[in-house]
Each structure stands twice: as C-alpha cells, then as structure tokens.
Amino acid sequence: MSMKILAVGAAAAVLLAPGAVVLGVSTLVSPAAAGSGTCPRDDEATSSLGVAGPVPEGLSATNTHGETVTLNKQQLTRAAAIIAVGNNERIPTQGQLIAIVTALTESSLRVLSNASAYPHSADIPSDGDGSDHDSVGLFQQRPATGWGTVENLMDPEWSSRAFYGGPNGPNHGSPRGLLDLDG
Numbered sequence: 001m002s003m004k005i006l007a008v009g010a011a012a013a014v015l016l017a018p019g020a021v022v023l024g025v026s027t028l029v030s031p032a033a034a035g036s037g038t039c040p041r042d043d044e045a046t047s048s049l050g051v052a053g054p055v056p057e058g059l060s061a062t063n064t065h066g067e068t069v070t071l072n073k074q075q076l077t078r079a080a081a082i083i084a085v086g087n088n089e090r091i092p093t094q095g096q097l098i099a100i101v102t103a104l105t106e107s108s109l110r111v112l113s114n115a116s117a118y119p120h121s122a123d124i125p126s127d128g129d130g131s132d133h134d135s136v137g138l139f140q141q142r143p144a145t146g147w148g149t150v151e152n153l154m155d156p157e158w159s160s161r162a163f164y165g166g167p168n169g170p171n172h173g174s175p176r177g178l179l180d181l182d183g
Helices: 003-016 019-029 073-088 093-107 119-123 156-164
Strands: 058-062 068-072
Touching: 058 073, 068 073, 073 093, 073 156, 093 156
Parallel strands: none
Antiparallel strands: 058 068
16 A cells, blocks of 8 residues: 555544544543544644553543444553654654554554564564554554565554654655655
8 A cells, every 4th residue: 555545544534533533542642632622633733742641551432423442551552652753753743643543544553463474473572463465563564565674563663653754764755654745
C-alpha cells in the first residue's frame, strides 16, 4: 500500500471514525481535551499531545453506534509510544492523531508479527501474528518496500519514526512518511 493511500486513509479515518474512539484516545493523551467538546486538532496547531502518569489498565468509550470500544493496557502503551516519538520529533497534534488512528486501523494498536512471510518474526516480542501479506508491526509496514527490517518495524519507536518520516526519519524520504507528503 503506498504511503499516499495510507495517509489519505488515515486522514479519512480521523474524519470519519466514530467520535467516541477518537475522544477516548484523546482523553488518554490530553484529558483537558475530553471536556472541551472538540477534537484536539487544528490545522494551525503546533502543540503536541502528552501522556501524564501511568498508562491505565484499559480505556472504554461508546462509539456513535452505541458499541463499546475498549483498548487494553498494551494498546494504550503502544499509543503512548507513538505519542512519545511524535513529541520527540516535534510532530503537531494532528500528525500524532493520524499516526494513532493509522495504527488503530492497521493493527488495532498491536505490534504484529507475520510468521507466514517472515518465520523469524515469531521469535521477536509481539502482540500477536497478523499475517497480512508481508506487513509487520504497529503500522503494518512492509520490509520488502523499504520501510526497514522486520526487527526495526516490530519496534514501536522505530516504526513510529518511519511512519512520521521527514528529515529525521530513518528512511530519508523513501518510502515517504507522513511529513514527506505535501500539506
């Protein structure tokens, strides 16, 4: 899947995702935003998300269809890693939310191995086996298309840096990360 399609899909997911899930993750990363009645996104925003205190055991929210969506501690820890990398790389709030929603869509915020494509990935610590083509990790990035090694992509911090891309990204613009896309 090309990065442009992935970014467009992530942006669409942010805009079309059930608001309660976005609000739930937003509550984790910015409790003040939960009470504001608005999504913590602003095209002009340069601030970053934050994580304060220990990661909770779980977080539940009701989506617009009345269904309860629950993220467990491991999923929330993965979201916190994405945010930490975003803060370190000075990624604006909107970019961090796109990264979280992308990982939520691609892997349900889990680091996934792919034992059918990369048998040795089963030996790397993970949250389960995804077996989606030859994709691995939080963002389901493909080693064969230049995102990095299996080991790199199963590291939440490294794969987040690759997803964000930009001048400090490990792929140096190929494949393009979020910051390598115009606008």
